[in-house]
Amino acid sequence: MPTPSEFERLLRGADLRVTRPRVAVLSAVYDHAHADTDSIIGMVREDLGEVSHQAVYDVLRALTAAGLIRRIQPMGSVARYESRVADNHHHVVCRSCGAIADADCAVGDTPCLTASDDSGFAIEEAEVIYWGTCPDCATAASS
Amino acid sequence: MPTPSEFERLLRGADLRVTRPRVAVLSAVYDHAHADTDSIIGMVREDLGEVSHQAVYDVLRALTAAGLIRRIQPMGSVARYESRVADNHHHVVCRSCGAIADADCAVGDTPCLTASDDSGFAIEEAEVIYWGTCPDCATAASS
DNA sequence: GCCCCAAACTTGATTGATTCTAGAAAATGG
DNA sequence: CCATTTTCTAGAATCAATCAAGTTTGGGGC
Numbered sequence: 001m002p003t004p005s006e007f008e009r010l011l012r013g014a015d016l017r018v019t020r021p022r023v024a025v026l027s028a029v030y031d032h033a034h035a036d037t038d039s040i041i042g043m044v045r046e047d048l049g050e051v052s053h054q055a056v057y058d059v060l061r062a063l064t065a066a067g068l069i070r071r072i073q074p075m076g077s078v079a080r081y082e083s084r085v086a087d088n089h090h091h092v093v094c095r096s097c098g099a100i101a102d103a104d105c106a107v108g109d110t111p112c113l114t115a116s117d118d119s120g121f122a123i124e125e126a127e128v129i130y131w132g133t134c135p136d137c138a139t140a141a142s143s
Numbered sequence: 144m145p146t147p148s149e150f151e152r153l154l155r156g157a158d159l160r161v162t163r164p165r166v167a168v169l170s171a172v173y174d175h176a177h178a179d180t181d182s183i184i185g186m187v188r189e190d191l192g193e194v195s196h197q198a199v200y201d202v203l204r205a206l207t208a209a210g211l212i213r214r215i216q217p218m219g220s221v222a223r224y225e226s227r228v229a230d231n232h233h234h235v236v237c238r239s240c241g242a243i244a245d246a247d248c249a250v251g252d253t254p255c256l257t258a259s260d261d262s263g264f265a266i267e268e269a270e271v272i273y274w275g276t277c278p279d280c281a282t283a284a285s286s
Numbered sequence: 287g288c289c290c291c292a293a294a295c296t297t298g299a300t301t302g303a304t305t306c307t308a309g310a311a312a313a314t315g316g
Numbered sequence: 317c318c319a320t321t322t323t324c325t326a327g328a329a330t331c332a333a334t335c336a337a338g339t340t341t342g343g344g345g346c
Contacts, residue, residue: 017313017322037303052325057304059323073218078303092264101262119244121235123275132266160342162294180332195296200333202294221332 001030014066024048025059029069030083034091034100037079074100074129090127094134096141103130144173157209167191168202172212173226177234177243180222217243217272233270237277239284246273 002010007026011018021044028035028043035043041056060081063069073079074093080100092101133141145153150169154161164187171178171186178186184199203224206212216222217236223243235244276284 019313019323021324050325054305054326055324062323071218075214075216092262092266094264095267101264103262104260117247118273118275119235119246120278121237121244121273121275122281123235123273124238125274127272127274129270129272130261130264130266131268131270132261132264135263138265160293162342164295193296197297197334198295205294 010068014063014068016062016066020048021051021055022059022063024051025056026063026068026083029063029081033082033084033102034072034080036077037081040081072100074098090130092130092132092134094137095131096133096137099134099136101134103128153211157206157211159205159209163191164194164198165202165206167194168199169206169211169226172206172224176225176227176245177215177223179220180224183224215243217241233272235273235275235277237280238274239276239280242277242279244277246271 007023008018011022024044024047028040041053044051044056064071067085069081069083070085071079071081077098090103092103150166151161154165167187167190168183171183184196187194187199207214210228212224212226213228214222214224220241233246235246
């Protein structure tokens, strides 16, 4: 968990102005991986008082475009954000409750990056989502 | 491309009543892989005349639940549907125009199904999306 | 072949995440 | 400290998708 001044350095490094909403959003995303936009709005407001949802949307887009955070959005879920951007990792999503956990790559750093037939596409990145059942839902279902 | 009576057999096999909207939707999805809901509504109406969008949504959900078609929805895209359901294949998506192409699995039939750390999740399926640039957008960008 | 009823369809309204617009506020460079 | 440019606020608008209530229809049973 970086310090406030670290967040400031991150923002400046990405050529972004340092504003309180931005630091708060960045902090919230670092603190709560895979949080959806609504939760982030809640966390930011708890931190700063009233902040418009529009500002949070804007900040999330700016941070995503700058590569400081990553946006993930499995089918049937609203947009979620996480702070792990440098490494190549994937996600496990619970079909029952929608919980998300990180899953590191099984093989090397850029796995599965080769499709057998790419239809002429220039492939830049492979995104993997593992669908399954989380421990909580598994125990709830078996009881 | 199955015949109309084949579609009927598919529907009956899934314990679904045979209605004109259902045959038309099924046919449209077989004919145009990766079409979005709106395009499908258009194709069905061209075929049958006026059909409510609600009916198409209902049919698409019923067919998806029955496993006759598959719903795919990459980030930033609306829901799309395809008829290839039995095999385990993945998708290549163009970052520029959103075009989707099929990509067969590089290794075996159920590849990448092993995460190195599954966080206790019971993993059922791995979904892979390759992000890149399609041939059309690549040539358009280089000119 | 006809009738019944559950399933499917129509119409119209509603939701809810996200985006747009115009104006006010605030952060950086000079 | 001021000017300029970016960012934030407030409120309306968009659009895919869902919900609700009532009508129609497919298909098994008579």
